[in-house]
Amino acid sequence: MRNIVLFGPPGAGKGTQSEFLVNHYGLVHLSTGDVFRFNIKNGTELGKLAQSYMDQGKLVPDEVTISMLKEEVEKSAEAKGFIFDGFPRTTSQAEALDSFLNERGDCIEAMVALEVPENELTTRLLARAATSGRADDADPEVIQNRIDIYNAETAPVAEFYKRAGKYKAINGLGTIKDITERLVSAIDV
Numbered sequence: 001m002r003n004i005v006l007f008g009p010p011g012a013g014k015g016t017q018s019e020f021l022v023n024h025y026g027l028v029h030l031s032t033g034d035v036f037r038f039n040i041k042n043g044t045e046l047g048k049l050a051q052s053y054m055d056q057g058k059l060v061p062d063e064v065t066i067s068m069l070k071e072e073v074e075k076s077a078e079a080k081g082f083i084f085d086g087f088p089r090t091t092s093q094a095e096a097l098d099s100f101l102n103e104r105g106d107c108i109e110a111m112v113a114l115e116v117p118e119n120e121l122t123t124r125l126l127a128r129a130a131t132s133g134r135a136d137d138a139d140p141e142v143i144q145n146r147i148d149i150y151n152a153e154t155a156p157v158a159e160f161y162k163r164a165g166k167y168k169a170i171n172g173l174g175t176i177k178d179i180t181e182r183l184v185s186a187i188d189v
């Protein structure tokens with residue numbers, strides 16, 4: 001299996017780049033944010049729980065997110081691998097993902113991290129709000145909360161993959177195509 005973590009702050013371009021990587025490598029895209037939004041749209045219990053956190057730009061609790069992620073991986077038994085987008089977002093999630101994959105005889109091949117300056121993130125998210133329809137993109141306070149939580153809880157996850165020699169930083173500024181090319185060359189080394 002070929003499992004890649006696409007990492008970066010909110011607005012770094014993970015969703016956009018995932019589409020290209022999924023086609024290029026024939027992998028399954030697993031975005032925890034998308035799964036939560038699907039559940040919200042369908043009014044499930046998971047959706048109701050997730051929404052209260054997402055509306056405020058907070059992280060959904062680890063145990064809920066981890067068990068949902070495992071179920072999603074198990075649904076795609078035939079997958080050649082996954083692009084994990086928006087997961088892991090805490091060190092506990094990274095550890096849980098590692099043991100889960102190890103139990104299946106798999107592992108994470110690389111974490112590719114899109115680096116984008118903070119002021120650019122806010123600009124991108126506010127612009128995206130017009131088309132995404134996402135309430136968490138439209139409110140500058142919620143955006144700031146998401147960025148602060150990223151810095152406090154999610155950025156340290158990079159250390160986990162650095163220690164394992166699997167971390168690759170990618171410049172997230174430029175055209176979509178330029179960034180895809182950088183990602184592909186980092187993954188293919």
Ligand code: AMP
Pocket residue numbers: 010032033034036053054055057058059060061065085086087088089090093136146
């Ligand atoms: P995203 O679509 O990745 O921007 O995620 C949108 C929101 O979903 C986040 O702000 C969190 O509230 C929630 N979320 C997505 N992925 C995770 C995760 N791995 N852990 C906790 N919460 C998450």
